[in-house]
């Protein structure tokens with residue numbers, strides 16, 4: 508339960524985690540530098556005592572890596588993480604032992620996190636032994652029984668001698684929760700804690716976790732791609748995209764009044780429970796880019812529906828978004844004239860324009876498959892000079908001169924979004940990294956400030 512006077516328990520400042528920083532065999536043979544994956548990149552986050560903090564985003568966005576950094580299963584490549592005011596990369600042996608007791612993690616797959624050869628009693632008691640807690644066997648056995656009852660495995664005696672394979676998925680996850688709780692922690696990171704469970708028992712486990720939060724005085728981080736879970740459980744939420752936290756704030760505001768275009772798209776994509784309700788469309792194009800080679804500027808710009816036109820652009824923002832996408836596809840050799848014209852009566856610049864200006868929405872987000880394959884340029888308010896440039900590029904493509912086509916567009920249609928990485932700024936109750944908020948927000952927010 509969030510307190511009225513919150514004290515930070517975890518402070519993350521400008522933290523990055525890079526994987527693949529050393530040269531592999533192929534790199535050595537080819538004499539090239541390694542290309543690391545920036546799984547987490549420059550993240551600032553404050554988690555207050557007693558909060559449930561959600562970390563959400565598509566798979567591969569870096570949320571699990573961030574969770575493992577918080578519990579010291581990974582070491583940060585750059586930046587600092589403080590737990591209760593102490594830098595966790597600089598702990599003495601005693602402090603490290605204390606940290607291992609106060610900070611726990613619950614994983615997605617309870618079957619993998621439990622040793623199949625240990626009984627429930629052995630599994631739950633093991634952390635007591637490791638942390639040297641309890642006055643002998645009987646005291647430890649009593650503590651195990653107490654915590655099993657607390658997680659709803661009652662009567663505890665019925666479970667003590669069971670092996671994981673004899674339990675249901677829900678019971679196994681309750682054992683994993685008991686293992687985390689037995690050492691009386693203060694902070695638990697839960698990584699997709701119910702995603703492997705049957706839908707019918709998820710709510711029961713989540714409600715139990717809420718009750719345990721009060722009983723044990725816990726602070727949680729919930730990592731999930733499931734936005735309904737985030738909405739249900741979390742006081743505050745951080746949204747991640749390609750290793751960056753692009754928005755964070757009170758969950759109700761992040762859900763109901765998202766500031767960042769990616770957050771908006773993410774929540775628009777959540778299916779409505781009511782089949783009669785009007786379905787929203789996640790208005791993002793393309794797929795998540797390769798984290799080894801993220802886009803320059805704002806990492807979301809190749810997919811963003813709000814990409815900002817340059818000063819002096821005379822058409823609509825929608826027209827600019829399509830023109831920008833046309834340009835990107837030409838530069839990436841992604842606009843094949845044969846494919847563009849295969850359904851047309853003859854090859855023509857019109858056919859290339861129709862194809863190149865259509866928004867490439869992922870199939871599951873597109874309500875009209877035909878509209879995402881082609882669009883009549885005359886329905887867009889394209890400025891005449893922009894249309895001329897696009898036609899020149901299309902003609903070069905038809906001639907098979909791809910380099911000349913690139914030369915036509917590469918210095919045109921520039922957006923601040925592709926040039927400059929937006930700083931994190933305040934926007935209402937949230938903080939967000941988007942150029943749309945720069946003018947009204949003023950100075951960037953200092954690292955770690957989230958309230």
Ligand code: SF4
Nearest residue numbers: 805808811924941942
């Ligand atoms: S900075 Fe530009 S591209 Fe990035 S989210 Fe904001 S409007 Fe979209």
